[in-house]
Amino acid sequence: MNNISRAIAILGIATALGGLTPAVYAVSTVNPSYPSSPTPATETNVQELFNRGVEKTERGDLQGAIEDFDGVVRLNPSFIEAYCNRGFVRAELGNYKGAIADFNSALRIDPHHADAYNKRGTVLAQRGNFSEALAQFNTALRYDANFADAYYNRGLAHSGLGNAKAAIADYDRAIQLQPDMAEAYGNRGTVRYRLGDKSGAIADLQQAARIFSAQGNVPAHQQALTFLQTIQQPSTAKPSVQP
Secondary structure (H helix, E strand, C coil): CCHHHHHHCCCCCCCCCCCCCCCCCCCCCCCCCCCCCCCCHHHHHHHHHHHHHHHHHHHCCHHHHHHHHHHHHHHCCCCHHHHHHHHHHHHHCCCHHHHHHHHHHHHHHCCCCHHHHHHHHHHHHHCCCHHHHHHHHHHHHHHCCCCHHHHHHHHHHHHHCCCHHHHHHHHHHHHHHCCCCHHHHHHHHHHHHHCCCHHHHHHHHHHHHHHHHHHCCHHHHHHHHHHHHHHHCCCCCCCCCCC
């Protein structure tokens, strides 16, 4: 998961204890598995414009980023990553219809583009359409079996559908592929807690807290610690009444 995702994401746990935060899906700004579309020598400024849009996204200048990605697709209508990144930014601004349109445009150019399916799935999941999102993540993984973000996102979708064991399996795979994905540890911990595996939940949340701390993600680190303190409290069972 890249810097912009980590800057936005905390744990994304919205389950065991009434929902500490909404689930946050991993939406990579640029997936390194998918290089940007080739740019003719006469349009070398297109790549620079795209890079500037990515930088603005990471700084939080979302409207400025959209303007740059608009410029990219005007100059090079086949620049797939510009559509994917503009769709991501539009979703962050609440323009879900525009986001889906951008991901659809990317997939018309390359129907096998796993990151576009992953991003389209995140928008559907954010709108509560977990079954449709699951289909998108499945397709993303069909085209890229080592896509850690898609496994993480599919785990969240499975959680939303109540498929706890499937969610854990996806978090396991995401962690195997990307061992520093703190969000996957945190969400796996919440699922384990719901299943009654308190020790496993504690171990996962401790690991999530350690990684968040190392990454300098203070809000997520604090949230993990808060959840840990909550689940480590002894149960307050009522004492039995003696006759």
